[in-house]
Amino acid sequence: MMRAIIFDNKIIEYELNRKAKKNINIYINPNSTLKVSAPRWALISEIEKVLYEKEKWILKNLEKQKHIDKNIKTNSFENNSKIWFKGKEYNLFFEESKKNFVFLGEDQIITFTKNKDDKEYAKNVLMKWIKNVATNDFKNAIDCYRDEMVKKYKIPEYELQIRSMKTRWGTCTPSKNKITLNLSLIYAPKEELEYVALHELTHFLEIRHNKHFYGIMEEYMPDYKARRTLLNKEYGQICKD
Template sequence: MDSRKVIQCKKYPITYTLVIKQVKNINMRISPKGEIVVSANPFVPLDKIDEFVSSKVSWIVEHQKKVVEKAQRCLLSDKEIMLFGKQLKIKKSAGRYNYVSYDDKYLYVQLKQDADVEKVITQFLNKLCKDVFMDVATLTCNSLKDYQIPFPEVKIRTMKSRWGSCTPARNTITLNKKLIHYPLEFIEYVVLHEFVHFIQPNHSKAFYNIIENYMPDYKQRMQLIA
């Protein structure tokens, strides 16, 4: 027997995939994409599995960090970049001014003489993050208009272990700059997740009920980077 389901841990905001199969002990591993995969036999109560996962929080954080750091090294190289979940080849050319554009296959980088290509691409990504994240935040806030959430200050920075954070007391949301490398559907989920913290400042069942109400496929979106 081998069945899979995505479960939200009760004690901590940890989502893991549970694989039911004939194994002696509860086993856990971190997939190459950072997904937490737990294996257990069908007779182990879910509460016991939750306790097992909760007891391994430090181990999970440590190993996911290593996976993320390894994956991040592939987000941008001299020849390729991942943008919105697609691997694009970088095409450089000389020009009178610096300019970056992209399509489904290539990131086109036009460079002035002696221009720093890494700096030019970084500036492009910074602007793209600001434009895309603000658009998604605006649409998300509008969709939650029944809750009358004041539009927050949206901050963008590189974060090591989180995709986003919310500080209701300061009316701010912080988003990880590296989100720009992943599918737009995942970015939309992260933004909604942080906005819902203005309504429910926890990861309770009520919190995820609100998310599911506005984004019924949120579990599938969470798996887009798994």
């Protein structure tokens, strides 16, 4: 249930959830909204008392979260919108044509389709092209590090799978010699894609994220931490893998 409270002349909306719990808890959502969970028996006046006590903390953190949101680069795939692709910003357009194809220009990506008003169809044409580019780029990024690593370590021939994932940049299944990468990596710069590629390759040698694992990462990518930080900060997915 949505409610509102007034802090310092500002109306702050919050989502109130009743739970079988003893305490009143306050959360800031990733989209910088406020969420409160409270015991079923708690009076609104009691809940608001807690909110007023935490006013400073709430306002500070709502503001902080807004700032984080702004830094996250996302694509809407709408006509005449900005699109991030390989770490660069382009203008995206959809145009009508007899043949389906995608034109990659200096600062624009134009998707030509037989029916540009059919938004879903047009987006599918674009996504198919994006996936093709990703397949090529992801394979190159992995192979580039694999070629180096096989000089010293046993790295199997691998199978690459690309798909959209909500919470992970990549996974490695050593028992199946399989690496899965998140399609969204194609929106990030090459250096950040390479970080995930090496990370997943390293899992063929060490399953856990321990000293041994990070030692190998460092051997091939001394700046891996900086790349990881940038990837998660700019492209927004929380991903420890």
